[in-house]
Amino acid sequence: xxxxxxxxxxxxxxxxxxxxxxxxxxxxxxxxxxQQEKTEVDPLIRIANARSEASVNSQESNPLxxxxxxxxxxxxPVTPKTINRELRKITYKRELRHIQRRESAPDRALSxxxxxxxxxxxxxxxxxxxxxxxGLLGGGIVAFIGTTxxxxxxxxxxxxxxxxxxxxxxxxGFAIGLGFELVAWLVLAARPRAQA
Numbered sequence: 001x002x003x004x005x006x007x008x009x010x011x012x013x014x015x016x017x018x019x020x021x022x023x024x025x026x027x028x029x030x031x032x033x034x035q036q037e038k039t040e041v042d043p044l045i046r047i048a049n050a051r052s053e054a055s056v057n058s059q060e061s062n063p064l065x066x067x068x069x070x071x072x073x074x075x076x077p078v079t080p081k082t083i084n085r086e087l088r089k090i091t092y093k094r095e096l097r098h099i100q101r102r103e104s105a106p107d108r109a110l111s112x113x114x115x116x117x118x119x120x121x122x123x124x125x126x127x128x129x130x131x132x133x134x135g136l137l138g139g140g141i142v143a144f145i146g147t148t149x150x151x152x153x154x155x156x157x158x159x160x161x162x163x164x165x166x167x168x169x170x171x172x173g174f175a176i177g178l179g180f181e182l183v184a185w186l187v188l189a190a191r192p193r194a195q196a
Contacts, residue, residue, distance in 0.1 A: 138177020
């Protein structure tokens with residue numbers, strides 16, 4: 001612990017000033033010494049005041065800080081008020097490429113085929129119409145009941161079972177399920193108008 005940190009240039013200068021002031025005070029006679037103490041401010045206080053004034057002046061007039069602040073204000077990011085179709089498309093493509101880079105080669109190839117605009121448009125259209133839950137439920141119920149009955153009749157009377165009957169019953173049940181959904185939607189849509 002006997003080591004001391006090296007002194008900075010400012011500290012050397014302040015110590016030199018203190019030593020000089022102390023030396024001058026010792027050199028003066030006693031009556032002048034008391035007179036100087038009354039009129040002169042303590043050198044440590046003078047040095048502290050000078051440093052604080054210098055730091056305030058340097059902060060106010062630092063051109064680098066002023067330039068940095070001005071550049072930050074000028075380069076404020078311009079945020080779009082609305083997200084338009086083009087911005088969504090660009091974001092979608094970037095995200096898709098980012099995800100595809102992480103996939104294995106077969107998955108990446110399949111992803112590139114699936115995400116083609118034509119395939120995507122067909123899939124979206126089919127998703128809105130073909131995969132209606134009410135249609136699938138109706139087609140499943142009608143196909144199950146219809147093929148079970150048809151199988152019983154075919155075994156009981158001894159004729160051959162036709163597998164195309166299942167597809168016909170499913171399509172018919174799908175149409176019935178969509179019909180029920182349409183009727184329910186019309187009834188529910190008409191109720192708020194009648195109550196208002």
